[in-house]
Amino acid sequence: MSAPAVSCQALGFQIGPHAILRDITFDLVAGEHLAIIGPNGAGKTTLIRMILGLEQPSTGRVEVYGGLPVKYPPQLLSYVPQRKYFEVEFPARVEEFVVSGLRRGWPWRVNRKERSLVALQLEVLGIERLQHQSLGSLSGGELQRVYLARALIRKPQLIVLDEPAAGMDIAAEGQLHHQLLAYQRESGATVVLITHDWEGARLHASQVLLLNKEIVAVGKPEFAAREELLLEVFGHTGHLRDSHKGHHHA
């Protein structure tokens, strides 16, 4: 049997005396779509940072396709961060940024072959009109999709996304999920995605990990994202759209 795409065994992360994550144990089979949900401060971002090899676990072990995350070939891994750290004033065109996903470095100039690959990828996502635009001029939703284009252009086996739909309206969010699922169907890639949208997770994910510093539940969405568990973790089972409006959010 082949190694799981992601395997966490008794994983823990601590900063000083504060436990950020405790005893995280789960295996994710290759080709699955895992949605990680949990309240703010649940350790979701820390967990994916350990999967990406950006943080070292304090205890336990994490493996990606049977090896340490830092040993996994970076060209087979894509990451879409939650916070876009780049400065708006950084002079970059969409095309150059997407090419950085192919080269794993910043391009001095984009060659013809790369240009056509970028055009193709942007077309798949319906944003070909953005190819020559400045990155700093994009709206939040456009930027998220450009990040997705950058993630997909290298044809990864594992895609890790930290709240990719943040800042998007409902229609754009649905479209992003469909594009992600389409890529997954076509490539058989594994997706690990953090989301606040448990309704979306029920709809799109094949596995849900409900996290609150430790695993509350992990499994099929109908099991791990069932109402009584959400009530336990979030204190309510209100619709996400409402929580975004600030009515019920913890």
Add this chain to the structure above:
Amino acid sequence: MLEVLGMPFMQRALLGALMVAYLANFFGPLVVQRRMAFLGSGLAHAAFGGVALGVLLHLEPLWTALPFTVLVSIGITAIQHNSTLQSDTIIGIFFSAAMALGIVFLYQSDAYSRDAFSYLFGSILAIQPADLWVALAVCVGSLALWPFWGSWAYATFDRNLAVVDRVSVRLHDYVLQACLALTIVVCMKLVGIILFSAFLVLPAATARVFARSFAGMTVMAMILGFATTIVGLLASHPLSLPSGPAIILLQTGIFFLSLAARMLIRRH
């Protein structure tokens, strides 16, 4: 105006300043985008400690200032990586300590301290042939840094993405800052701290106003550096202005004009 180019000291000034413009603007866009403008000035002042050590030991100051400043840059980078202190605080600490150490070295030395201060402030019109050879060697050596540009620019854009892509960001930080330290020491001997700091920041900041790509910003900064060197140097002579400040004021004027132009373009 061009007849001044017949004078050997002017030829040396032009050649020296053009080489400084190239070196400074290789690093300038990286420094400006990483918000490290203070690092250039801080390292240049820290180099004073190394110059004074040379005076104390009766050695050529260049050969003591080079390792001293590279060590300071490594110290700054190490603390940046291993503490939560802001970069400007760390640079400020090293800068003050190295300057103080320099004064202590000069105090201990029986040599005339003016040598150290003249080294620190440089003079573009007093460039010697030997200085040009050293600068040329650094320019040629810096060609070896171009293959790193893609990784440096990538980490400048977003460190996290670069780390996920297994770019050795920390190692690159050490290499970048040590190379910058080395360049600063050589350039400040030629043109002084103030002019070098201007070359490092002003053309890159001006280029950022208009550039649409990071490579474009680098090329534009270099062209601006070359153009302001030639115009500033040639115009300073008939206008009876000191050459270094003339170049800086020209660069500053272009920067503000560029900002104003962009504001006008955005309004219309």
